Amino acid sequence: MSKRLGVFQRKLLLLFLGSLSIGLSYNPRRQFWILQQMRREWNRINREALRRAVKSLYTSKLIDMKDGDNGSVKITLTENGKRRALEYKIDEMVVKTPRVWDRKWRVVVFDIPEKHKRKREAMRQHLERLGFYKLQKSVFVLPYECCDEIEFLIEFYDIRSYVRQIVAEKIDSELHLKEIFKI
Secondary structure (H helix, E strand, O other), rough: OOOOOOOOHHHHHHHHHHHHHHOOOOOHHHHHHHHHHHHHHHHHHHHHHHHHHHHHHHHEEEEEEEEEEOEEEEEEEHHHHHHHHOOOHHHHHHOOOOOOOOEEEEEEEEEEOHHHHHEEEEEEEHHOOOOEEEEEEEEEEEEEOHHHHHHHHHHHHHOOOOOOOEEEEEOOOHHHHHHHHOO
């Protein structure tokens, strides 16, 4: 089973390998060549990480990409991206309670793997702090509009592929939930 290494792990391995190679090489030209190769690889790792981050923002519709005149790519914040970039402080985030309930339940379901246990626990804590009720271990419900807040948490923790949002008109335990949320 091969585990994909993160940016920092790859950079650390590169530094260790490069240091070892330089230490074993007595030829100054060879040592200089090794340093050049390390620098080239370091920059390639940076470009890959940047490319993944931009792709994630694009699929989340927080940025828009357009081809420029000279073959370049122009990246701009979408209105949603601008709003989110300015709006949230993660520890101060709240879901606004409307005067009138729209009779819809917001359900957040996730299945975050054990290797991302810290992210999973942090997501649970944030959902509870936002006022969600825990239906099951990884199923939370709230009767108010909260799509933007959940999208922000998904992006913040980089867990898009593990989290689903559902808007439901009816839940079998609705009476119990109405008592909990006092609606």
